[in-house]
Structure formats: C-alpha cells, structure tokens
Amino acid sequence: MFDYKLLSALAAVVEQAGFERGAQVLGLSQSAVSQRIKLLEARVGQPVLVRATPPTPTDIGRRLLNHVQQVRLLERDLQSQVPALDEEGMPERLRIALNADSLATWWALAVSDFCGEQHLLLDLVVEDQTVGLKRMRAGEVAACICASERPVAGARSLALGAMRYRAFASPAFIARHFPAGVQADQLAGTPALVFGPDDFLQHRYLASLGVTGGFEHHLCPSSEGFIRLMEAGLGWGLVPELQVRDPLEKGLLVELLPDKPIDVPLYWHHWRSGGRLLGLLTEHLARVCGQWLVPCQQ
16 A cells, blocks of 8 residues: 555655755655655665755656656545545645746636636646656646647647747847848848757757758747847747737837748647546637637648
C-alpha cells in the first residue's frame, strides 16, 4: 500500500520547487518533509528526487507523481459524490501547464465561466508550447497545452486549434532597417525578439521563407514585455494576431509580411484517469476554443 503522506511530500517539493516552500504548503517543518522523502526513498529502494535547485524527480519519482496527480483528481470525484468526505469544503484546484501567449490572449476568456460554474481554482505553470509536455511526464500537472500531438503514457491529447502568428515591428524599426521596403531575405540581418532559449518559432519562420543560418536576437521571456520591446524598436518579432489589435490600431506596430503568417498548433493533454472535473474541462475547451484559434492544418 502507498503511504500518501510520503507521496504528498514528494509532490509538494516538486510543485513548489523546493523543500522550504513545499513544507510551508503542507504546514510542516522542512526537516519533517525531508524525513518523509527519505522514508519514501527507503521504501522504493532508490532516489525519488535529484537534489538540485530546483529539485527534480527521478524516473521513479515521475511515476509516483503521475500516480499522485490522478489519485487527487479521482478523490475530488468521490468527494462530490459523498460530500461528507470533503471535510474542508474547499474549491477544486487543477494544476495546468500552458504557454505564455495563450495565457496572454485567449485562455482567460475560454475558462472564466467554467471556473465560476464549477467552483474551480487554477494553479497555472507557464511553459513554452514546445516543452510544456515535460510537466506531464514529470507528473507535476493534471493537464497541459503544448504543440506536440503525441500524448505521454496514460494521457490523451485533443487538438484545440492553432494560434496564428504574424511578424511585426515598430514604424521606426522598419524605417531604420528596411528603408526600401521589407524583404524576407533581409530579416535575418536585423535584430529579432525571441521568447526564450526553447523558442524556435522565429527559426521555423525564417526557414519557411527560405532563410537559413543564425540571426541576431534579444531574449524576452514575457508576452507583455515582448510587445513593449517591439514598440520601442528593439527588434521584430512573431506575435499572436490576437495580441496586437490595439497596438496596430494605434500605429505602434506594423506587419512586416502580411501574406506570410505562421500557425502553431495547440493540443490539450490530460490524464485518462483524470476524473469528472478534468473531463468536463476538456469537453468545454473542445466547444469554445474555435472562437479564438484557427483550425489546425492536416
């Protein structure tokens, strides 16, 4: 039999990115949490954590975290059927990984009514859409939004649609770097903006234009900051068209190549044994996401 106090300690340390914050969430001392992790490791006969900053689960640790996530969701279902088991009467909570651009554009509109109706609280983890699935593999989240269609073992994926990105820059940037007009083969020779080291969207975009090789770029891991840097003329960048309507209307940004958008497919990944609430959220997203996302190209 599993000792869920030990598994809860593992989950808290990984989800809170440290022993101290994990202990605070559990209402325990850091020493007590450390002792629970050591006892868990003694029982499974191998380490469940890599003691780094932040701590990361080992292979067996990821399997245990996957189990904890699914048990939590199934427990919520049981509490809804047997209210007496829900001693605290607390709202439901789902931990979900999603990309910053979704969070900055359509996500809140898509889930606001659902969260209100279901008395649901969200614990959001922001990851680039190309790497969000690693949170599922690590057992840290109940669901994620990412650009990969293939689910991890024990999970399902659902195509939500695609975010359409377009290349933009400020009028001053265009005047300085493209006085004779924007040419696709000139983009690699001008400073660009990239969200982070895991963001290869600009690389894909340039490759689709027939431009290969490296290019100068700033790194800016903030969707809002990305727009501010573009408006200030630091570089050109690819931004969801949902995010720049206001700057375009005000003339703060100009599209570089209107006939050359690029679509990023988004898939919703969720555990098969995720319980009723996760299933309802999945059905809800399938119904509403078409309001903001374009169909994925086959």
